[in-house]
Amino acid sequence: MAPQAHRHALRQNYWPTAAGAAIAFPRLDADIDCDVVVIGAGIMGLNAALELAGRGVSVAVVEAEHPAAAASGRNGGLVVPSLPRVGPLDVVRLLGDRYGPELVRLVADGAQTVFSTIERHQLKCDAVQGGWINPAHAGELVEGLQARVSAWQRAGSRATWLNAAEARQRIGSDTFHGALYDPSGGHLNPFGYTQELARVASEKGARIFCESPVLRVGSGGGRYVVHTPTGSITANTILQCTNAMQGGPQSLAPAVARSFVPLTVFQLATQVISADVRRTILKGNEALSDTRNNLFALRFTADGRIVTGGMAPVSQWMAEPRLLRSLARRMERIFPQLYEVKFDFIWSGGAALTPDFLPRLFEVGKNWFAPLGCNGRGIAMTTSLGQRLASYVVDRDPEVLPLPITSAAPIKAHTFARYVPQLLLPVGILQDAMRR
Numbered sequence: 001m002a003p004q005a006h007r008h009a010l011r012q013n014y015w016p017t018a019a020g021a022a023i024a025f026p027r028l029d030a031d032i033d034c035d036v037v038v039i040g041a042g043i044m045g046l047n048a049a050l051e052l053a054g055r056g057v058s059v060a061v062v063e064a065e066h067p068a069a070a071a072s073g074r075n076g077g078l079v080v081p082s083l084p085r086v087g088p089l090d091v092v093r094l095l096g097d098r099y100g101p102e103l104v105r106l107v108a109d110g111a112q113t114v115f116s117t118i119e120r121h122q123l124k125c126d127a128v129q130g131g132w133i134n135p136a137h138a139g140e141l142v143e144g145l146q147a148r149v150s151a152w153q154r155a156g157s158r159a160t161w162l163n164a165a166e167a168r169q170r171i172g173s174d175t176f177h178g179a180l181y182d183p184s185g186g187h188l189n190p191f192g193y194t195q196e197l198a199r200v201a202s203e204k205g206a207r208i209f210c211e212s213p214v215l216r217v218g219s220g221g222g223r224y225v226v227h228t229p230t231g232s233i234t235a236n237t238i239l240q241c242t243n244a245m246q247g248g249p250q251s252l253a254p255a256v257a258r259s260f261v262p263l264t265v266f267q268l269a270t271q272v273i274s275a276d277v278r279r280t281i282l283k284g285n286e287a288l289s290d291t292r293n294n295l296f297a298l299r300f301t302a303d304g305r306i307v308t309g310g311m312a313p314v315s316q317w318m319a320e321p322r323l324l325r326s327l328a329r330r331m332e333r334i335f336p337q338l339y340e341v342k343f344d345f346i347w348s349g350g351a352a353l354t355p356d357f358l359p360r361l362f363e364v365g366k367n368w369f370a371p372l373g374c375n376g377r378g379i380a381m382t383t384s385l386g387q388r389l390a391s392y393v394v395d396r397d398p399e400v401l402p403l404p405i406t407s408a409a410p411i412k413a414h415t416f417a418r419y420v421p422q423l424l425l426p427v428g429i430l431q432d433a434m435r436r
């Protein structure tokens with residue numbers, strides 16, 4: 001085990017320390033007018049704003065804190081061309097023939113969309129397109145994962161199958177039984193990516209306002225009026241990209257807030273790993289996430305740390321010390337060469353989970369859209385969905401949408417349902433351990 005893992009003071013969120021200086025955007029302190037107002041400066045909202053500004057639309061972004069304050073600047077940075085748990089066949093079964101194949105294509109191309117966006121706008125965010133590797137942690141999962149590879153291949157994805165020897169060699173651990181490998185995946189500094197999206201969107205003409213929480217949405221003259229404590233924005237269209245950061249009495253759209261389960265996910269960054277050990281793990285600098293219910297994910301940072309993460313089972317009580325111990329032990333079981341590795345950083349963020357693991361595109365009112373629910377694989381999905389939604393707002397061509405526009409459907413017994421994933425995690429962990 002890693003006995004010293006929590007003996008020194010741990011720092012919060014590693015990503016800002018490794019990103020360039022953040023741009024300071026002003027607070028909204030006037031009453032302004034624009035065509036589209038985006039609420040929330042995460043990856044989704046900023047991709048939409050960038051696309052809109054690039055097409056000459058008058059767009060303003062209004063953010064409660066600063067760009068990358070929430071999940072977009074606090075996630076693991078794995079760029080994954082896949083959905084959590086569901087494969088292409090499930091997507092078509094759930095969404096039907098009109099939207100299913102379109103969403104599958106969007107997901108298969110999702111990582112490439114991220115890296116192409118980074119390339120096109122020269123975003124400085126330590127992006128590495130080293131591939132995404134999704135290994136089977138138990139032999140009994142191999143057949144199902146191979147079938148998943150075939151289904152993704154038929155959908156046009158670049159995924160291939162690595163047998164046990166190939167997977168073990170590439171990963172540097174003999175605990176895996178084969179893997180899905182997609183060379184279009186990779187990793188980045190998510191805080192840097194989001195901040196850079198804000199920089200470029202603002203250079204292209206998007207007006208970005210920080211420390212300006214939207215308190216309520218009113219209307220006047222057939223247009224929306226978005227109110228913050230110190231100003232307002234009148235607009236024709238609202239893109240509400242607030243993800244898991246909503247709910248409570250101040251909720252802008254209560255039905256949307258009850259249509260997903262907010263989930264607290266922790267991330268940890270180790271000390272810098274020695275070059276000798278580093279050479280033995282993920283030899284192509286891939287991003288790894290495996291088949292466990294209690295997902296095991298790992299990637300290296302630009303300065304040679306490992307970022308991994310997990311959820312606290314049952315409750316948030318003593319979550320950090322519990323996770324420090326259990327995640328250190330787990331990492332060591334999979335990679336014995338990481339014996340006694342220490343963590344320097346621990347932080348958490350809020351993800352939005354939908355019951356079927358698919359994203360949503362809600363219409364709160366006419367021309368008020370709320371996309372969300374990218375679950376734990378949101379970097380690629382929010383990038384693609386944000387861009388597509390912006391394109392729809394400009395052209396009104398429904399063909400560009402990979403999802404139907406629907407009304408929010410609140411989850412039954414939401415007050416209880418929001419605790420279900422954490423309560424069920426011990427069952428998932430047990431199932432992970434029993435699989436052979």
Ligand SMILES: Cc1cc2nc3c(=O)[nH]c(=O)nc-3n(C[C@H](O)[C@H](O)[C@H](O)COP(=O)(O)OP(=O)(O)OC[C@H]3O[C@@H](n4cnc5c(N)ncnc54)[C@H](O)[C@@H]3O)c2cc1C
Binds near residue numbers: 039041215243244372
């Ligand atoms: C810990 C963690 C690890 C993850 N790891 C990965 C990963 O490795 N790979 C991956 O692909 N995905 C990962 N995800 C998921 C991914 O981070 C999210 O799906 C994605 O960042 C969501 O982006 P977003 O723009 O929709 O929302 P957010 O980044 O959550 O942005 C929403 C913004 O809205 C603002 N806001 C909310 N309410 C208001 C208001 N009333 N007024 C103004 N502003 C408001 C918030 O301040 C926030 O900045 C992870 C998530 C978490 C939490």
